[in-house]
Each structure stands twice: as C-alpha cells, then as structure tokens.
Amino acid sequence: MARSAVKRQVNRLPPERRISDIMKAARDVFTEKGYSEALITDIAVRAGVVEGSIYRFFANKRELLVKVVELWFEELLIQDAEQFAGIRGVWNQIRFIVHTHLLSIRRDPALSRLMFQEIRPTPDYRGSRLFKLNQAYTHRLIDVVKAAIANGELRSDTSPSLVRDMVFGAIEHRTWAFLRNEGDFDPDQIADQITNMVYRGLATDRKGAVTFDTLFTRLDAATQRLEAITEPQTKKRARKTA
Amino acid sequence: MARSAVKRQVNRLPPERRISDIMKAARDVFTEKGYSEALITDIAVRAGVVEGSIYRFFANKRELLVKVVELWFEELLIQDAEQFAGIRGVWNQIRFIVHTHLLSIRRDPALSRLMFQEIRPTPDYRGSRLFKLNQAYTHRLIDVVKAAIANGELRSDTSPSLVRDMVFGAIEHRTWAFLRNEGDFDPDQIADQITNMVYRGLATDRKGAVTFDTLFTRLDAATQRLEAITEPQTKKRARKTA
DNA sequence: GAGCGATGATGAATGATGTTTATTAGTGGC
DNA sequence: GCCACTAATAAACATCATTCATCATCGCTC
Structure with a gap:
C-alpha cells in the first residue's frame, strides 16, 4: 500500500x-x-x-521521573560522603552537612522541587529506593548529634531526630522561598545561621540578650574576680595571723 | 425521538x-x-x-482545590487567633502556636498534604490568597520572637524568620512521617520538644552537658560568693577607716 | 393559566495525553 | 540468501478535564 x-x-x-x-x-x-x-x-x-x-x-511516566531523581540523588550522596569524612568538630560537621545540601539545591533547584513535590508525597515513597537514600543522607546529621550528645558537647535532653527535622525543615522552607524568587539564597549565610541556631540555641536571661558566649565570659570574669579577691584576702589573713 | x-x-x-x-x-x-x-x-x-x-x-479543577483548601485554612486561622490573644509568656506563646498547628494537622492530615503538595509548589502560589493567609499564620511566630528579642528574652543575634522556618519545617517533617504512618504523632510531646529546642537551644560547654539553666546557676553562685566575700571586706575596711 | 423569554442545568461531544499494540525494520544464525 | 527473532515505530486506544448545544424550569406578562 x-x-x-x-x-x-x-x-x-x-x-x-x-x-x-x-x-x-x-x-x-x-x-x-x-x-x-x-x-x-x-x-x-x-x-x-x-x-x-x-x-x-x-514502565510509565512516573517511573521515569523516579529514575531521574534517583540518579541525581545518588550522585549527590556519593560526592558528599567523600568530603564529609575529613571534617572534624561538631559545629563544622553540622555546618558542612547543611552547606553542601544548600549548594546542591542551588545547583539544581528544580530537582529538589521534584523530590519534595512529586516523589515524597506519594504513598509508595516509603518503600522506595529514594526513601532509603534520603534516610542515609539525613542520618549523617543524626549521627553527628548523637555523638555530640555522647561526649557532652550537646545537651543530653535533645532529640536527634528533631534536630534533623528542624535543620532540613528550615533548609526546605528557604528552598521554597528561593523557588518563589523571594530575595537571595546564600548558602554560606544560611548555613551559618542554621548551624549557629542549632548549636548555640536561642534562650537568654531576662535582662540583656546574652548568648552562651557572654554567659561563659561573665562566669569567667566572676571566677577571676573571686580568685583575685580571695587570694589577697588569704595573704592579709596570713599576715594578720603572722 | x-x-x-x-x-x-x-x-x-x-x-x-x-x-x-x-x-x-x-x-x-x-x-x-x-x-x-x-x-x-x-x-x-x-x-x-x-x-x-x-x-x-x-473555573477548573484546580480552582476548586484552592477554594477547598482556602476554606479550611481560613477557619483554622480565625479559630486560633481568638485563643491566642489570651496567652502570656514567650514559651507559652511559641508552644501554643506549634501545638494548635499540630492539632489541626492531626485533625485533617490530608488537607495539610494538599497544601504542601499541590498548592505551595505552584508558580501562582506566591500571589495567591492562600499565600497571604499562610503568611499571616506564620507571622504570629515571628512577632512573638521579635518581641522576645526586643525585651531581651531571646538572643538578639537570632533571625526571627529562620526561627519560623525551623519551627514550621520541623512540624512539616513530622507531618510527613505521620502521613507515612511512621510511629505515633503526639501533638503535646512534639510541641514541647520543638518549643524547648527553640527556647533553650542545644549548646553546652565541653565538660558536662550544661544547659543555660546550669550556667545561670553557676553564675548566680559565683556572684553570691563574690558578694559574700566583698561585703565583709568593705565592712572591715569601713571599720578600719572609721 | 397560557405563552414566552431568560436562566442555568444537563450530559454528550471534544481535545489533550499517557499507554498499548499491530506492524515493520533490522540482525544474526544457518 | 532465507528465516526467525528482536526491537523500534506510529497509529490506535483509553482516560479524563473541559466545553457547548440542547432543553427544563422559572418568572413575568396578558
């Protein structure tokens, strides 16, 4: 024909x-x-x-999507793991995890969006490869926090999984703002802010917006003054008794 | 026919x-x-x-969705605003905001999912009514934090918007876990945890998992000892000069 | 209360897209 | 050089969201 x-x-x-x-x-x-x-x-x-x-x-359009996001995520995970091994100190480790995550979001914002919007909400996500990859990714932060609690650097009454949720939740909200073109998206600054907030916390005394640092400084000053005062005093007493 | x-x-x-x-x-x-x-x-x-x-x-399927979610969100906002007015104290206010949000998520998890999955990611979200409603909702937390910074109850170097992102980010992550049927979802407990973590922070000194509270206690003790020591001393001096 | 125009409810037709499948091009063994 | 098998093709199909020509109903007029 x-x-x-x-x-x-x-x-x-x-x-x-x-x-x-x-x-x-x-x-x-x-x-x-x-x-x-x-x-x-x-x-x-x-x-x-x-x-x-x-x-x-x-098999279908969705599987194609999943495979695409999976490939991206795998590369990201491998790449980060290599560098992470060399980082020392809790603050630096937290900051590294947050920072590299922010960097990869800035590099491929649309892929993060697909992950958050299309992959995570589906019912089969929980059993999926991407779920496990993501867990491996976020679990690094949990490990860091747990280790820091164990050696007394972080408070023992903190929930590591809640720290994970707060940190990645904050990253995610900043990402949405970024995707909505609200203001700038500076990974360095955001990483510093998030890390500091997690690490140092927020509370102060009622008087004057003190930080942990200033509290320590005040305590040190008080201790030194104590020593400075008690020392001469004992000398005086020693003289008197002498 | x-x-x-x-x-x-x-x-x-x-x-x-x-x-x-x-x-x-x-x-x-x-x-x-x-x-x-x-x-x-x-x-x-x-x-x-x-x-x-x-x-x-x-106009179309999507507008119907938006209207449905809008109605839900409006009710939620009005309802909460009434109760919120009566709350006193930063800790209680933060805890209230977190807690009521968690309660409404537990009541209608699927509507939260629609909000996060279908509404927020769309390009027209930013100019939408729901965006403004959501801003009004989350801005309460910002106001609380700002006021607390102003009166010295929270550190002055914290970013209120970052607090918002961390708090609502953490809530969101817990919500996803809930939607995936992972473990339980206890608004009381989660609200306590989140509020405490924001309010008290995480950092300690290197020695022994100290909290802000213990730092204050130590500082108070040192100050009292100082006073106890310097007081008699001035008395002695006073006597001497007299 | 019969006729008539306006309003708006109806559901079959339309169009856009993901998915399937009958057909056919290419490949390698004999 | 034929045959059988694999795999690519593109047209057919199925599934909806959306539209629209048709018609029921209501309010009004006389």
Whole structure:
C-alpha cells in the first residue's frame, strides 16, 4: 500500500545509550516544565526517539521521573560522603552537612522541587529506593548529634531526630522561598545561621540578650574576680595571723 | 425521538447550597484520593450534580482545590487567633502556636498534604490568597520572637524568620512521617520538644552537658560568693577607716 | 393559566495525553 | 540468501478535564 512506500527510519543505538538519552531528555523536560506539564512527546522528541520506545525501558511516566531523581540523588550522596569524612568538630560537621545540601539545591533547584513535590508525597515513597537514600543522607546529621550528645558537647535532653527535622525543615522552607524568587539564597549565610541556631540555641536571661558566649565570659570574669579577691584576702589573713 | 422520551431531571437547589455541596464533596474526594486521582466525575456524583455544573461555579479543577483548601485554612486561622490573644509568656506563646498547628494537622492530615503538595509548589502560589493567609499564620511566630528579642528574652543575634522556618519545617517533617504512618504523632510531646529546642537551644560547654539553666546557676553562685566575700571586706575596711 | 423569554442545568461531544499494540525494520544464525 | 527473532515505530486506544448545544424550569406578562 501507500504506507509501505514510506520507509520507516529506525534508531538502532545500543540500549544503554538510548536509556541515557531518554533520561537526560526527561531530566531536562521535567525540570523545565514540572511533572504534569512535561509531555511524553516532549521527552521523546528531545531524546530523538518515538513515544513508544520510552515504554520499552520505563514502565510509565512516573517511573521515569523516579529514575531521574534517583540518579541525581545518588550522585549527590556519593560526592558528599567523600568530603564529609575529613571534617572534624561538631559545629563544622553540622555546618558542612547543611552547606553542601544548600549548594546542591542551588545547583539544581528544580530537582529538589521534584523530590519534595512529586516523589515524597506519594504513598509508595516509603518503600522506595529514594526513601532509603534520603534516610542515609539525613542520618549523617543524626549521627553527628548523637555523638555530640555522647561526649557532652550537646545537651543530653535533645532529640536527634528533631534536630534533623528542624535543620532540613528550615533548609526546605528557604528552598521554597528561593523557588518563589523571594530575595537571595546564600548558602554560606544560611548555613551559618542554621548551624549557629542549632548549636548555640536561642534562650537568654531576662535582662540583656546574652548568648552562651557572654554567659561563659561573665562566669569567667566572676571566677577571676573571686580568685583575685580571695587570694589577697588569704595573704592579709596570713599576715594578720603572722 | 427516543431521547426526549426520557425526561431530564434538573437540580434546582439555590446556588449557595450547590456550591457548598460541591465543595464538601470536593473536600472529601480530594482528601481521600489526592488531587490527580480525584475525578471531576467522582466529585459531581458525590455532590449530586452533573460534571458541567461544577464549571458554572469553578473555573477548573484546580480552582476548586484552592477554594477547598482556602476554606479550611481560613477557619483554622480565625479559630486560633481568638485563643491566642489570651496567652502570656514567650514559651507559652511559641508552644501554643506549634501545638494548635499540630492539632489541626492531626485533625485533617490530608488537607495539610494538599497544601504542601499541590498548592505551595505552584508558580501562582506566591500571589495567591492562600499565600497571604499562610503568611499571616506564620507571622504570629515571628512577632512573638521579635518581641522576645526586643525585651531581651531571646538572643538578639537570632533571625526571627529562620526561627519560623525551623519551627514550621520541623512540624512539616513530622507531618510527613505521620502521613507515612511512621510511629505515633503526639501533638503535646512534639510541641514541647520543638518549643524547648527553640527556647533553650542545644549548646553546652565541653565538660558536662550544661544547659543555660546550669550556667545561670553557676553564675548566680559565683556572684553570691563574690558578694559574700566583698561585703565583709568593705565592712572591715569601713571599720578600719572609721 | 397560557405563552414566552431568560436562566442555568444537563450530559454528550471534544481535545489533550499517557499507554498499548499491530506492524515493520533490522540482525544474526544457518 | 532465507528465516526467525528482536526491537523500534506510529497509529490506535483509553482516560479524563473541559466545553457547548440542547432543553427544563422559572418568572413575568396578558
């Protein structure tokens, strides 16, 4: 028939190459348009394949999304783990975790959005690979806090998992503001702020907005004055009794 | 024809009643199935109207969702504001804000999910009514923190907006865990934990897990000893000079 | 209370998209 | 050079959100 007169062009790249082409295209389209606005057609065209071909490698649109985010997250996790090993000190470790996370969000804000918006809310997230990856990621902070509690550097009545929730929650809220184009998003500054707030805490006495540092300073001063006073006194007494 | 033999039944309830029926049905279906799984047909059937009727009152499916969440959020805001006025003391105020928010999440977890998942991520959220309502809601915490900084009860180097992000971020993370059926969700306990962590902070000295309280106690002790020592001394001197 | 226009409810038709499948191009063994 | 098998293709299909031509109902007029 007329049909067979038009020869069908067939793309015969090796499967790994086709898969990576599709995933790269999917990553681009998903991040540019978001999940529901992204069309399978868009992805197929950009990958240089035909719609049907995508379904040879991915069960459906959602699986494709999950695979894309997974790949991103894995890279992020491996990359951070290497550097993290070298950090010493609780403050520095907390700050490192927060800072690197903020950096990767700034590098790929749209992927974070996909993670928060499309992946986490689904019912099957809990059993998924991404859930475990994310747990591994956030658990580093819990380990740091636990160790710091054990050696007395952080209060023993703090819940490590709550610290995790506060820190990553704060990061997330800043991220949403960033995604909404509200003001700037400075990973250095935000990391400092979050780390300080977790590390030093907020409370003061009623009088004058003191910090832990100033409390320690006052205590030191008082101790020194005590020593300075008690010393001469004992000398005086010694003289008197002498 | 055969068609006209079947008389069309027409629903002639007053518009307000139809709107509230539709919104109630929409609320049920959205919370049960989530936004994308919820079908307009489902909502129409449950509301006892026909698909087309929904579009007389709502521009599209999304607007219906927004209106549903808006209604919920408004009620929540009004209700809380009344009680809040009576609370005295920073700790109690923070704890109240956190606690009531947790209670309303436990009452309607699925609506919180819709808010976080479907509403907040959209580009038009920033200019929306819900955005303003949410700002009003979270701004109470900022006001409390600002006032507390002004009167010296909280450190002056804390960022009120960061406190907001940490508190609501922590609430949100606990909510996700709750929605995933991970363990229990006890508003009283969580509210205490969050409030304490914000209010008292985490840091200690290197030696022995001291808290702000113990630091104050030590400082008080040192001050008293100082006074106890310097007082007799001045008396002695006074006597001497006399 | 019959006729008539306006209003708005109806549900079948439309269009946009994810997914499936019958068809056909390419590949390698014999 | 034929055949069987694999895999790519693109058209067909299914699933909704959304639209719209049709018609029931109401209020008004005479």
